[in-house]
Amino acid sequence: MLDYAFIELLESLTRDEIRSLRKFIVSPYFNKSAKVVKLFDIIIKYHPNFESPKLAKEELHKKITPELPYNELTMRRLLYDLQQLVSKFIRQQYIERKDAESALFTIEELAVRGSERMHAITIREAEKIMGSAQMIDADACLNNFKLETEKFYFGMINDKITKKSFVDTEAGKLIKGITYFISYFMLEAIKHNDTLLNYSRSFNIQRNKKFISQFLNLFDFQRLEIFMKSHAMAGSEIVRAYINSLKAYLYFENDEFYTELKESVVNHLDQFSQTDKHFLFSKLSGYCILKRDQLPPDAMKYERELFELYKILLENKYYTTEASKFMPVDLYRNILIQSVKMKELRWLEDFIEDYGRELHPARKADILNFSYAYLNFARGNFNDSLSWLSRIRMEEFSYHLDIRSLYIMIYFELEEYESALAAVKAFKKYLNENTMVSEDKKTSYENLCKFVTKLVNYQGSNSKTDISSLAVQLKKCRNITSRSWLTEKVEHFERSIRKAV
Structure with a gap:
């Protein structure tokens, strides 16, 4: 088997992407080596698993240059060149997929080159792209910050100041940019501190909890919320939802803050990105889990609430993000356990069948083994449960x-x-x-x-x-x-x- 990092990338490509990659590699602008093209054509035949003794470097060398003896240095160089091309292709795919970021890269380069007319045209294109967005998330806030500040600083260098109204208009761009940046900071700070807290709880890392506490003490989030409301802009609902998620946990004993959080989420879902939906539903379900664990064993309010949240999350695929389409293993586990608590065993069987396939391929088999072991145990089929458990080999x-x-x-x-x-x-x-x-x-x-x-x-x-x-x-x-x-x-x-x- 060929042990190179780019093989993992090739495994992830669809047939259409493979065709695009070949066009990229064949292009003389990116690659002038016919041997690299030939190497790619040989390797890609073994997509998607790439498991064959014919992928040994010695075998590849024979097919590329059969008239020459094996040369380790030559093969390493060819494989390295192919790896670089695959990496460039992935980068190109990203740029083409991210219209706003691509426009900002172009604007920055045009500013460096002093091309005022093209700069103005591309600014308008970027405004159109960002203005047409159906939702505002942290990335959109950062992009808008970059766009508004670029407009201000380019104008400050290249435009003549003739009227006070012009100064006010230009200053408004910078204020708008700063407001977007504050929104970006708040969204990212709340999200990543929450992730760090959960990670620290899972693996018992106390020093991280101290860092989070010290960080939160730096800010008056109530005053920040008032500031954001007084400088309202597109996307303020997502900022409000994130602040409500923070307040729900800071004032955990008061259920009203959970209600505010839930309302700010479910009433504005059409304005949120997939990643934000994923995060906010994890906050809603996480709150229910913590609340459930603090209440008497027979209190079922948050048990039912949690189960209903899981149903909504699954139906709308809020477990996916832009970064991953797989079902998170911890979420899958929590749903498994919750459905048994609610005695929803038939529902659980359907869940395993429908969503087990959404797990990461590397983890799927063993987690499914555990799932059926757990289901059979709940049904009283103890020998069957033991049989399923015995198949597990995971770490x-x-x-x-x-x-x-x-x-x-x-x-x-x-x-x-x-x-x-x-x-x-x-x-x-x-x-x-x-x-x-x-x-x-x-x-x-x-x-x-x-x-x-x-x-x-x-x-x-x-x-x-x-x-x-x-x-x-x-x-x-x-x-x-x-x-x-x-x-x-x-x-x-x-x-x-x-x-x-």
């Missing part, structure tokens, strides 16, 4: 804890109590040694281990006092995973005792 960190938990519960259901206790012991050791598991998450899984151990011990005593005490302890325990399953087991034993009396 996906976010699923390790789920897999170990499921093994423990399956062993208990199959009355293989020694295996269950052995799995508990191994899991506790794993939790103690793994520093990437947050303390909160570690506690929730340790509590599962503790209660499973108590349930196993109950099998030997069948004491009414023991099971009653266990029921009380479980109700008081606020941080525990698989609560519904544990509650079901305890209630089953309580019913058995009542029948025996």
Whole structure:
């Protein structure tokens, strides 16, 4: 197999893109080497997998220059040249796809060359492109900032100042540009600090949380919001939605801020980019998850709200972004778990069938194995569940804890109590040694281990006092995973005792 970085790029290309790439490589403007063209034609025959012994460098050399002995340096140079061409093609594709950015590059170059008339024409073209946008996102804010400031500074250098009104008009361009930049900063700051916070929580990195807290303390977001309202412009709704997402989490105890966030999102979806829809729905669902975990176990308000949000998200494909069309593995996992909590098992089966195919190909097989293991467990098909689990070979960190938990519960259901206790012991050791598991998450899984151990011990005593005490302890325990399953087991034993009396 050919171990070059550009092969991964070739794998991602469609047939139409491959045809365009060949035209690009054949063009004498970009490439003057017939050998590079020949090399490309040989390699691309093995699209999309590129797995063949015929792709060894020695074999490629024989086909390109059969009359010459193998030369490692020559092959490296040809492969490097091809890699550079593929990279340039991808860059060209990006420029052609991004009309606004392409216009800004042209405007900048025309300004350097002092071409006033072409500069003015391209400015008007850029204004038309940006004005026709159906939505304003962070990229659009940044592009508008660049456009307005370019108009101001080019005019300052090249235009004569004859009237005060002219000065006011020109200053207005700069003010508009600054306002766009503030919008860009707010959108990006809120989004990336949120991403950093979630990343830090997932992998238990405390110093990042301190950075986020210090950063947020630098700003008075309420005053920024008032400023944005007083300088209203296209795209203010997305800024308002982002600020509402921040306020919902800052003032977490007040549900009114969640309501404001939800209204600012669902009422203006047609104005938001796909990436912003993805982010804002993740904020809505994330809020519900945090709220759910703080409420009593039998409080279902946010459980139902979360499940309905997931349905909307799936129906409209808000899980995709401009950067990725795949279903995020953490989101997929959360939907899996939530549907079991809501006892929507038929819906879950359809979800796995419809959206399992949306997972990244490199992760799909093992996550589907876990999905069917989880579904079969929920249906009481414990041997089938164990069979699906045994097929998993992945190293996906976010699923390790789920897999170990499921093994423990399956062993208990199959009355293989020694295996269950052995799995508990191994899991506790794993939790103690793994520093990437947050303390909160570690506690929730340790509590599962503790209660499973108590349930196993109950099998030997069948004491009414023991099971009653266990029921009380479980109700008081606020941080525990698989609560519904544990509650079901305890209630089953309580019913058995009542029948025996």
